[in-house]
Amino acid sequence: EDQVTQSPEALRLQEGESSSLNCSYTVSGLRGLFWYRQDPGKGPEFLFTLYSAGEEKEKERLKATLTKKESFLHITAPKPEDSATYLCAVQPLGVSGSARQLTFGSGTQLTVLP
């Protein structure tokens, strides 16, 4: 069974204090790994897709990396507006045909204090 584990569950940072969020996964072959940002009561907002080990993607203060067993979301010099829950999801190769469902982790709740 596909599993996604995110750590830590919650993280409090001071503004400007860089850190990393972890997403470890167990899947029967990985088609893609996805990072989303979710604000309270809102729908998840797409951030990145990573397809193969060694791949990296950046967007503003965020950088996502992928290995064969885990992904990291690095946050450099965060600002209070980066406060949100960050969700990691995987899409396995094992699903057949046009099935494209995502399996999500439970998320990391990030709070950036001014």
Place this chain on the structure above:
Amino acid sequence: DSGVTQTPKHLITATGQRVTLRCSPRSGDLSVYWYQQSLDQGLQFLIQYYNGEERAKGNILERFSAQQFPDLHSELNLSSLELGDSALYFCASSAALGIYYEQYFGPGTRLTVT
């Protein structure tokens, strides 16, 4: 704004009742997904439709059903509602099948069963 719309935003109903949630995908997207998000279960995949046909099913209860219409909008029907069905229900859509298939989420429908 992801381009995915969902109605209604909020729904309050009683146990045993039936409700219908509606989703319009982004323009041009053929796949629609439904997810349920509750505090204890996180974001869980329910069902996927592609161009009107069911393509994948997750842990969707038998009391729940969905369909995708010729204009590509989708409806999720929840019947014999129980208190435990209270949750946020999200719809997501993605483009036609291919290597790039990020899912874009709507704002969600908050269902409260009393």
